[in-house]
Amino acid sequence: MPELPEVETFRRKFLWGSEDEPALVGKRILEADLLWARTLAEPDPTSFFHRIKDQTITDIDRRGKYLLLRLSSDVLAIHLRMSGDLFLEAGGAPVGVHHRLLLNLDDGNRLVFSDTRKFGRVWLSDDIDGLLAHLGPEPLGEDFRAKDLYDRLLRRARRIKPLLLDQGFLAGMGNIYTDEALHLAGIHPERKANSLSWEEAQSLWSAIREVLAEGIRRNGSSIDWVYRGGDFQNYFQVYQRTGEPCYRCRTPIERIVVGQRGTHFCPVCQERNPDCR
DNA sequence: ACGAGCGCCTGTCGGC
DNA sequence: TGCCGACAGGCGCTCG
Secondary structure (H helix, E strand, C coil): CCCHHHHHHHHHHHHHCCCCCCCCCCCEEEEEEECCHHHEEECCHHHHHHHHCCCEEEEEEEECCEEEEEECCCEEEEECCCCEEEEEEECCCCCCCCEEEEEEECCCEEEEEEECCCCCEEEEECCHHHHCCCCCCCCCCCCCCHHHHHHHHHCCCCEHHHHHHCCCCCCCCCHHHHHHHHHHHCCCCCCEHHHCCHHHHHHHHHHHHHHHHHHHHCCCCCECCECCCCCHHHHCCCCCCECCECCCCCCEEEEEEECCEEEEECCCCCCCCHHHC
16 A cells, blocks of 8 residues: 555654554553464564563654664564555454554554555564665655766666666655656656656656655545545546546546556656657 | 566456 | 456566
C-alpha cells in the first residue's frame, strides 16, 4: 500500500498521537505475538521475542518507505509493502484475521501490524544503517538538490519510470506518486533517464517534491479497502483516471504497462520523444 | 546495466 | 450463479 507520504502519515500519527490515540513514544513493549511467521524478516522468532520484551519506544523516524520505531537498544523497522496497516487497539480485543504481529504495550493497548497480502516485513536490528544502506537519497531531504537528481539521471540508460520506482535510485516513490510526478513535470514515463535535459530534470525534481509534499499534507491516499484517512486520491491528475480527460488539456488519460506496472499519463502533456522508441 | 518473468499472497471486479 | 482472468499502492530473485 503505502508510499512515502502514507508512511510519513503513520509516523506523525504515532509520534504526535491524536484525540483518540495516544502517542507511542514512552510506551514499553511487554510482549510480542507473531501470527504469520514470514512477517518477521529478522532475527529468528526466539531472539525477537526475547530481545523486544521490555524495550521502550523512544522515537519514530522514517527512511524511504520504512517506518523506524526506535527502541531502547534496537530499531524495529517496518515495511508495509502492498497491504500493510498499523493501528492501536485494546489489548483484549479479538484478534483480526489479517493481524500478523501484535506488540502489547504497558498502557493496555496493543500496536497491530495487519497485512492482508502478507508481503509486509519487520526487522529488529541494532544495525539499522546496514539494513537501509541500499536506499537512494531521501527526495524531501534538504540536501537533495535538482543537480543531484540530474547527475544521477545522466548515469542511467533506463526508462525514467522504472528508475524512479527503484528504491536504490531514490527512496520512497511508488506507483501513484511516480505517475503523478511525471505528469506534473510533463515527462513521458518511457523517456530514457539520460535523455532528460537540465531543465527537464529541474522540473522533475520540483514535481517529485511537490506531489510528495502534497500527499503528506493530505495525509496520504486512500484507495479501496486499504488505508483510511487520507484524501490525496481526490487530487490525482492521472493515476486511475484512464479514459478521463486531462485536467490541463482535456485529452483522455492513457494507461500502458511499463516495467510490469500500470502507468497512467497524458499523451499530449507528456509527449513521447524519439528516444522512447 | 537493463528488462522480463515470476514468486510471494489475498481480495475485488468484470466478462462470459 | 459460478468460474476465470486481470489487476492491485512492493520488492527480491533469476535469467538472457
